[in-house]
Amino acid sequence: MNQDTVSQDSVNQDSADQDTAEQTICSRPPLDSERGHILVVDDYPMNRLKLVRLLQQQGHSVAQAGDGEQALTMLRAEPFDVVLLDLLMPGVDGMQVLHEMKRDSALRDIPIIIISAVDEIEKAAVCIETGAEDYLQKPFNPVFLHARLSASLQRKKLRDLEKMYLQQEVMMRQNEKLATLGKLSAGVAHELNNPAAAAQRGAAHLMTSFARFQEIHLRLSELRLTQEQAAVLLELDHRALESAKKPTYIDALTRSDREVEWEEWLADQAIPDPWLAAPTLALLGYSRDELAALLAGFTPPQLTTVMEWLECSYTIYGLTEEIGHGTARISEIVRALKAYSYLDQAPRQMVNLHEGLDNTLIILRSKLQPGVMVQRDYAVDLPLIDAYGNELNQVWTNLIDNSIDAMGGKGEIHLRTRREGEWVVVEVEDNGPGIPAAIQANIFDPFYTTKPPGQGTGMGLNISHNIIVQRHKGRIDLHSKPGQTRFEVRLPFHPPTTP
Ligand SMILES: Nc1ncnc2c1ncn2[C@@H]1O[C@H](COP(=O)(O)OP(=O)(O)OP(=O)(O)O)[C@@H](O)[C@H]1O
Ligand SMILES: [Mg+2]
Numbered sequence: 001m002n003q004d005t006v007s008q009d010s011v012n013q014d015s016a017d018q019d020t021a022e023q024t025i026c027s028r029p030p031l032d033s034e035r036g037h038i039l040v041v042d043d044y045p046m047n048r049l050k051l052v053r054l055l056q057q058q059g060h061s062v063a064q065a066g067d068g069e070q071a072l073t074m075l076r077a078e079p080f081d082v083v084l085l086d087l088l089m090p091g092v093d094g095m096q097v098l099h100e101m102k103r104d105s106a107l108r109d110i111p112i113i114i115i116s117a118v119d120e121i122e123k124a125a126v127c128i129e130t131g132a133e134d135y136l137q138k139p140f141n142p143v144f145l146h147a148r149l150s151a152s153l154q155r156k157k158l159r160d161l162e163k164m165y166l167q168q169e170v171m172m173r174q175n176e177k178l179a180t181l182g183k184l185s186a187g188v189a190h191e192l193n194n195p196a197a198a199a200q201r202g203a204a205h206l207m208t209s210f211a212r213f214q215e216i217h218l219r220l221s222e223l224r225l226t227q228e229q230a231a232v233l234l235e236l237d238h239r240a241l242e243s244a245k246k247p248t249y250i251d252a253l254t255r256s257d258r259e260v261e262w263e264e265w266l267a268d269q270a271i272p273d274p275w276l277a278a279p280t281l282a283l284l285g286y287s288r289d290e291l292a293a294l295l296a297g298f299t300p301p302q303l304t305t306v307m308e309w310l311e312c313s314y315t316i317y318g319l320t321e322e323i324g325h326g327t328a329r330i331s332e333i334v335r336a337l338k339a340y341s342y343l344d345q346a347p348r349q350m351v352n353l354h355e356g357l358d359n360t361l362i363i364l365r366s367k368l369q370p371g372v373m374v375q376r377d378y379a380v381d382l383p384l385i386d387a388y389g390n391e392l393n394q395v396w397t398n399l400i401d402n403s404i405d406a407m408g409g410k411g412e413i414h415l416r417t418r419r420e421g422e423w424v425v426v427e428v429e430d431n432g433p434g435i436p437a438a439i440q441a442n443i444f445d446p447f448y449t450t451k452p453p454g455q456g457t458g459m460g461l462n463i464s465h466n467i468i469v470q471r472h473k474g475r476i477d478l479h480s481k482p483g484q485t486r487f488e489v490r491l492p493f494h495p496p497t498t499p
Pocket of ligand 2: 401456459460461
């Protein structure tokens, strides 16, 4: 309620002052950066009108609110550049509006200029401590109004620009991550799917095998075997377990020959369906004499059940081993993926480049197989470096991915690391067709690709360049001729600044 602080006379007097001042101010047209969308909040209509008129003459667009509640509603409905806020109002007063705006992240950055009467200077000071940008004393002086408003508008525009830049930066980083993630997800899905499917198949097979094993075991117990015979079974079981754990590689031809030999031997022992147990015996590594000696005390009917039992037992051990391998492989990929992406870790830390390269290889395995040979030539004394590990892994992914593509999935990739003074160097080299000299200057440009639509976005090298040069203050150099393309990445032990 400012009626008592701004009398009608002073308004008239102000108008006179204002006209002179307006002429000074309006002698040059306002710049775009000096114009804004302003909300005037004052419960006293005379003050409001005066301010609105002044502001409009200065080129601003103006809206007005007669109390704090209306002001907050308007602020939440449309974007304002500056708020001119009276302190003393009925209901929600200026101080409450200020507090409310500072609490609300969407309104926090709108500059607030407090309109204060002479006897409210102390309150205005408290407002500035609470986050108001400036204050303006009644009666209004157009020159001050112009100056303070321009300064606030400038600051607001800078803040908006900064926010926009930060948002773009976040979006860019997000896009970069998505681009590399997209490249990986197909491969990783494939990598996970194979062992998962194998483990699933193994578990289903294990179930039926175990049911069969129970039935054979019952029959075996009815044979009333002697202690010596039981000891032989234990020895056979032990051999089956060991051989399932460490299968020895036998080429298909030799294996088939051995199976035929064992089939004949089993047939000689009068065992029905000899082809059932023959593959197991071919893998257990006994000679026929050895097995004959071991099984000498068994009658042919006993031997039939024992062979069935041995084959089933070996199958069960093999399946258990297979499920173990499949699930271990899944764990390895998940571990590599976590390490690769630095999940749950600080983005910047002391990074072991060799681990990063190896995790990248694990994740790209399905793309590397079967035609690409990877040679790793790592320096033994390579120090850890202060870096954004997850981003560096994106670089290795992009470089290796490009090499695989260039070689059409067949060829050699050399990964080398070395120390060079205060730098570490990582090289990714392939023996593909090379990059023609004419396009070498373009390959780091965004969206530059020679791949057919849908196969390349042309962002891989641009992202890698940004990560190495801007984020790590390093270098990325290319040496390419037909049959040899080498990307050399140089990284400082400590990037000088944190961008
Ligand atoms: N090792 C390489 N051998 C031959 N050409 C390469 C090699 N690495 C990059 N290039 C060339 O550089 C171009 C740009 O590579 P970049 O990684 O930026 O994009 P891209 O691989 O085409 O697409 P993506 O965004 O999927 O990575 C490639 O299209 C290719 O022509
Ligand atoms: Mg690429």
